[in-house]
Amino acid sequence: MALTLAECTExxxxxxxxxxKADRDIEEGWQRxxxxxxRVRYLQAGGHDICQAERLVDLLKQTVVEWERHRTLIEQRVIYLREQVDPESPGGGRRAVF
Known part of the structure; x- marks a missing residue:
């Protein structure tokens, strides 16, 4: 089914x-x-067990990396749709058939 120009624009x-939103979420994730x-450094300085706190850091990093991968997919989709909406854009000239 081919999408209309209005549907592609939408x-x-x-x-x-x-x-x-992805950019904002990624930046907030890196801040977290x-x-x-x-907190890990604070706990370590106080002589506390930091195993779980370090594990959380690793999980947070894995999550943000996945968010970055997802952002790349969104960016690719934006480029594709721009080409469909504006055939004069770089790589344009093709019409969408989804």
């Missing part, structure tokens, strides 16, 4: 909003990691 706008790393 999807492009939605994907661009998702891209902005920095905060948790500060």
């Amino acid at each position: 999807q492009l706008n939605a994907e661009q909003r998702l891209l902005v 990691i920095r905060d948790q790393e500060d």
Whole structure:
């Protein structure tokens, strides 16, 4: 089923909003990691067991890496939809058939 120009434009706008949200989420995720790393150092300085706190840092990092991968997919979709909406854009000239 081929999408109309209006449908492609609507999807492009939605994907661009998702891209902005992904950027914000990723930055907030890295901030959470920095905060948790500060807590690990504080606990370690106090002689506390830090195994679980370090494990949380690792899990947070894995999560943010996955968010970055997802962001790449969103970005690729935005590029594709831009080409469908504006055939004059780089790589444009093709019409969408989904």
